[in-house]
Amino acid sequence: MPGKSALSKVSRRRLPAVPGGATASSLAGRSGPTPVPVPGLSYVVTMEVTPSGSIIYTTNNVPLPNNALNVKLGDSVQWQAKTATPQHRWAILFPPNQTPFGDNGNLVYAFQGSQANEPTGGTIVDSSPGPVNYKYFVAVVDDSPGGKIYTDDPKIIVGNAVVKGKLIVEAEDEAREAARLNAALSEKIDSIEKKLNKLIRESR
Numbered sequence: 001m002p003g004k005s006a007l008s009k010v011s012r013r014r015l016p017a018v019p020g021g022a023t024a025s026s027l028a029g030r031s032g033p034t035p036v037p038v039p040g041l042s043y044v045v046t047m048e049v050t051p052s053g054s055i056i057y058t059t060n061n062v063p064l065p066n067n068a069l070n071v072k073l074g075d076s077v078q079w080q081a082k083t084a085t086p087q088h089r090w091a092i093l094f095p096p097n098q099t100p101f102g103d104n105g106n107l108v109y110a111f112q113g114s115q116a117n118e119p120t121g122g123t124i125v126d127s128s129p130g131p132v133n134y135k136y137f138v139a140v141v142d143d144s145p146g147g148k149i150y151t152d153d154p155k156i157i158v159g160n161a162v163v164k165g166k167l168i169v170e171a172e173d174e175a176r177e178a179a180r181l182n183a184a185l186s187e188k189i190d191s192i193e194k195k196l197n198k199l200i201r202e203s204r
Contacts, residue, residue, distance in 0.1 A: 041076075042078070043069060043075065043078070044059060044060070044079075044080060045077060045080070046081075047090065047138060047152075049084070055154075067152070067154035067155065068154065069155070069157070074123070074124060076122065079119055080118035080120075081113070084142065085142060085144040088115055089114040090118075090141065091110065091139045093110045093137045094136045098135075101121075103123070131157050132159060133155055134156045135153055135155050137153050138154060
């Protein structure tokens with residue numbers, strides 16, 4: 001939603017430019033796992049500020065359900081902003097010790113960009129089977145005269161898509177097995193009923 005008076009005071013504040021999109025502090029984070037080279041998908045997330053001041057998220061023009069992006073180890077995610085005017089800046093910040101991104105063995109906690117260098121982002125290094133939720137904070141600054149700052153807190157979910165697919169497959173397998181067992185049980189009951197009926201007829 002649009003920033004109040006306190007946020008409007010910082011809307012003109014310049015974010016320091018750092019090559020590659022990551023902030024200097026993000027690259028100085030604590031040591032993290034060394035990324036394992038694995039094939040991954042590439043996502044470009046568009047953060048669009050609506051006339052009402054909210055932010056909607058899409059990738060390849062497809063809206064993200066509940067503002068959440070599902071990713072896995074090795075995927076790359078880049079962001080870009082869309083505001084009413086071409087001039088804008090944005091920043092993304094993950095809480096301490098709560099980021100799925102890494103670079104050269106260090107965890108990456110922040111990214112920033114503008115219309116001059118977007119899209120920009122990083123690579124997922126969290127190998128958790130999932131689902132693991134990472135909430136992050138977004139600030140999009142409209143740099144036009146009288147522009148405002150807009151904030152939000154979407155999510156990245158690591159492993160959810162893989163786990164969800166695995167659970168679906170497991171559920172389908174269990175359903176088929178239950179149906180097979182039920183069919184076998186039904187046949188056995190029918191056979192017992194036939195034998196009982198035969199015994200009853202023969203005993204008369």
